[in-house]
Amino acid sequence: MKNHLSTLNTNATDLTQLRKDLVVLFENVRKQRGLTKFGYVSGIISSDGDDKAERNIAILAEHTEKIRYTSNFPIFSATDIFTKVLYEKLEETKKPRDEREAAFRTFWGEVLEMGKITDIFMTPRWEASGGAKDEHKTAQRLGITIHYVENYESK
Numbered sequence: 001m002k003n004h005l006s007t008l009n010t011n012a013t014d015l016t017q018l019r020k021d022l023v024v025l026f027e028n029v030r031k032q033r034g035l036t037k038f039g040y041v042s043g044i045i046s047s048d049g050d051d052k053a054e055r056n057i058a059i060l061a062e063h064t065e066k067i068r069y070t071s072n073f074p075i076f077s078a079t080d081i082f083t084k085v086l087y088e089k090l091e092e093t094k095k096p097r098d099e100r101e102a103a104f105r106t107f108w109g110e111v112l113e114m115g116k117i118t119d120i121f122m123t124p125r126w127e128a129s130g131g132a133k134d135e136h137k138t139a140q141r142l143g144i145t146i147h148y149v150e151n152y153e154s155k
Contacts, residue, residue, distance in 0.1 A: 014091050015107040018081075019114075026116040029074065038116055041067055041077035041149075042108075042132045043123035046101065063123045063149055075121070078108075105131045112138045119145045 012018040029035060041064045046053045061079040068075040087093055092103040108131060111117065120139045126132035139146050 012086070013089055015103055018086075018090070019107060019110050022081075022111060023114055023116070026114070030116075035073060037073035037118040039067070039071060039073060039075040039119040039121060040112070040117045040135075041075060041121045041123060042126055042129075042135045043077070044125050044129040044132060045078065046097075047129040047131075050097070060123060063121070067121050067149065073119075101131065105134050108135055109138050112142060112144065115142075117144055119147060121147045121149050123149045 012021055026038065030038075041060065043056070043060045043063060045056050045060065048056060057079055060077055064075060064077040064079060092100055092107075095103065112120070112135060117139075120135065122132065122136060126136065136146065138144075
């Protein structure tokens with residue numbers, strides 16, 4: 001899944017277009033590989049402050065790789081989608097922090113609402129993230145299988 005996501009339409013300039021592109025990508029992967037399950041890894045990114053975001057992104061990427069290695073279906077997280085180039089092109093990233101965070105919360109809620117995600121993996125400290133808490137509530141409401149990830153030693 002990571003390889004498919006890295007080729008995602010990088011011409012998107014807003015989250016609405018990116019979400020539409022994700023729908024197409026999920027459907028194509030599902031048809032090509034006959035998949036019935038997709039997993040999304042949720043966790044803290046910017047809730048510790050923008051100065052800690054890079055560290056948290058690296059931690060989320062590590063968790064995603066570990067989960068991907070132990071799962072028998074495609075797994076992805078925000079770290080697989082939002083390259084620096086794509087992130088900087090999105091109009092929502094130029095908005096004030098509270099508006100930017102609201103836009104990303106809406107985006108991830110809509111991604112979960114698409115009905116493509118069957119499993120969500122909540123990484124350590126997810127409760128400290130407003131976005132991850134929203135995703136957890138949405139997953140509960142939609143009946144998405146929720147997995148709670150334990151801490152592990154980074155390499």
